[in-house]
Amino acid sequence: MATKKPAKKKPAKQTKAKATEKTATVFIMGKAHKVPADATIMGAIEYAGYQIKRGAGCREGFCGACATVYRLPGDYKIYTGLACTTLVEEGMWLSQLPAIPDQKPIYNLNKLEPNVSTFQKLFPELFRCVACNTCTKACPQDLEVMDYIQAAIRGDIEKVMDLSFDCLSCGLCAIRCPAEIVQYNVGLLAKRLYGKYLSKESKQLKKRIKEVKRHKYDKEYKEFKKMKKEELKKKYYERDLE
Amino acid sequence: MYPESMRPSLEKVIQTRNKRFELAKSGKPVFPPMSAEEREEVLNEFHPDYKPDSRRKIRLGPNKGENLTTEVTDMLESHSRIKPELFDLTRPDYETDILIIGGGGAGCAAAIIAMENGAKSIISTKLRLGDANSMMSQGGMQAAVPEKDSPACHYLDAIGGGHFDNKPDLVRALTEDGPDVVKWLEDLGVVWDKLEDGSLQVLHGGGTSRKRMHSCRDYTGAIIMRTLMDKVRNNPDKISILEFMPIVELILDNKGRCAGGVLYNLETEEYFTVKARATIIATGGYGRLHIRGYDTTNHYGATGDGLVIAYRAGAKLLFMDSVQYHPTGSVFPEQIAGFLITEKIRGAGGQPLNKQGKLFVFPREPRDVESSAFIKECLERHNGIKTPSGRLGVWLDSPLIEMIQGEGYINKQFPAMHRQFIRYGIDITKEPMLVYPSLHYQNGGVEINEKCETNIPGLYVAGEASGGVHGRNRLMGNSVLDYNVFGRRAGIYAAQHTKSAKLGTLTLEHIRNFENELKKARVKTDLITPILLPSYTPEDVRKRQVTAHYEGTLR
């Protein structure tokens, strides 16, 4: 695959991959395209000639920009996945979701308390959860989404933090939820509450910050700065390793 | 699942594992670290930067006559997207205190701190807020917190890793602010990995003499980035976010001060002008230039735009002759070629092995050295492992981690990595990964001082777009720290600047001047920059894209 103007891909030193010969037919927003059978959905969309604007961010499964819904032949189910990490299948009918309508309460973390009433106030719709587990089934990260929503309802912030830790805010759970809950924002608030209020304090961190403020390291810094490159080099290669 | 052809080598990895485990447990170095001379030798012979055609002299602008990475020179010797005469700068479309270009970590940190210092800002960003390299860091952030460590130790590690080229004041700022950044982020709600007693969990990284890598499992960047974004979004009256609206040029005033920028709406193809008393470039790196044809770990929008717009406005670049290749990009399966495998894997005891299942390098050399050693092992010693599609790589033995750190460690500490591979039937708790260097980080950038100031008054730069902090080679964990330290500093000093800054008449004259310089230097190019997005359209599709008269998307 070539890159735009300046970055005409020169052959790398190591041998490049040969294009696979096997192809699959996929329907991108309804239009049929032949694409490499082992392509990711994102690779297939680009192979077909689309220049993605919305629908790609990190391209490695971290940002959640590439939420995709699809169906497979002879199967009544709607599937959800990340375009950057899901492989195409023969006959797949797919569409990316360019954006997910978001709803996020505005808050000041400094004024919140880490308890259930905070969730009651900011996410009253949480209590509409019917425990249908659709969110969990939709999650491309295989998170226990329903369980973290239930934990939020109980005010178990640590549990919400733990279960939602790897959430990408891709929005696929929210778009499928019959109770119209925006799960990822619930998870995010729980993580922030946990980090700020519930996680145990590090004494050493406080101590070190004080030491820096009291200019404990000034002298060493000044000495380093005065050193000639050779001197600094010597010091570097002689330093002891933990 | 690994194919049959790779099995014999996998067997060797298993055969050598117990012995390697015994040695690792003994606490002795598992392989002798290189001396200064050995490092130099392997770099000279095998680092992609040291190939004869890897650099090219730039013919115009503030760095005229200097050798820069060839692809960077190509990108800088190019035309603007705009015609200056089409813009009425007396009536800007937006006005604000600070224009922040780039909604990654540095941009968001700057906006938050600027707000706390009384300045309002607009964040212009190319994709969505947080679609950025900052979202992707897995391994962690260095900060000299532990008792056994000190900011001075951290300083020495960073400057040695950077081959002693780093600007000392910047390294001091980086290392001295470190502990406070850990605290600042925790107060914003970042969930650091901790031990039972509340002390922060720390690991080694490449080139560290002390354990000081702080992490949030292997979603460090995602946790920090989303926390910063949430804080930004909770203050809509102080920080406006313009998504899919990249800046394509800076605006100056008649005294040469930075006065804002020109926005481009990626979707409607309209242009807008922003007037601001201070401007912060936080556009990140350039992995999507695919330098020397390498795969990259970077996000979709990493096209080095900040370098272009700053250069045209007259800002000086530093260390743009050095490129960071991350030693452990994945090479198998094909679909995830180039994806990052965090250095934390080696920090936790993972070992790089050749075809014979043998260690051939100390696992935690600085990145450029480690990468060069991998390339040497594959290309010179022919000890690499070949994939069915013809790529070469070396093993990264992850099952060893479970032996050293205890069972379950990988699932707890590396959920992202585990997920990445299990999709393809490879369980990294039981089988190693195959790796090869991948284009990772822009070591240099726009030259700054410890206040993030550039040689253009009113123009600040922070994060990966800046140059000087890391010399010619950044250590793992120092760029997450970098975008926090210098994002915050840019926020403070830009906010202070807005209190007294006055602007004259706004102008895009520098764009015209640059165009003239191109002519004078006899540069012949069709290239228009900033590049904004790479294109992965295959050649045969492109051949059919032959619209004769382009009228834009709206007609």
Ligand SMILES: Cc1cc2nc3c(=O)[nH]c(=O)nc-3n(C[C@H](O)[C@H](O)[C@H](O)COP(=O)(O)OP(=O)(O)OC[C@H]3O[C@@H](n4cnc5c(N)ncnc54)[C@H](O)[C@@H]3O)c2cc1C
């Ligand atoms: C996969 C990966 C893993 C990493 N792991 C680690 C790690 O473990 N530890 C570590 O220390 N470092 C790590 N790094 C490096 C580190 O994450 C980055 O260097 C750092 O996050 C850069 O932050 P930034 O804010 O400067 O840039 P970014 O976070 O990249 O943000 C730049 C933003 O600017 C936007 N932008 C670009 N051009 C324009 C334009 N013209 N107009 C408007 N906006 C624009 C981009 O879209 C993006 O949103 C990793 C990097 C990658 C890619």
Ligand code: SF4
């Ligand atoms: S919890 Fe929801 S938003 Fe988060 S990754 Fe899963 S589906 Fe996506």
Ligand code: SF4
């Ligand atoms: S989809 Fe909605 S209603 Fe169903 S379990 Fe999940 S949160 Fe509850």
Ligand code: FES
């Ligand atoms: S593009 Fe970021 S998760 Fe797919």
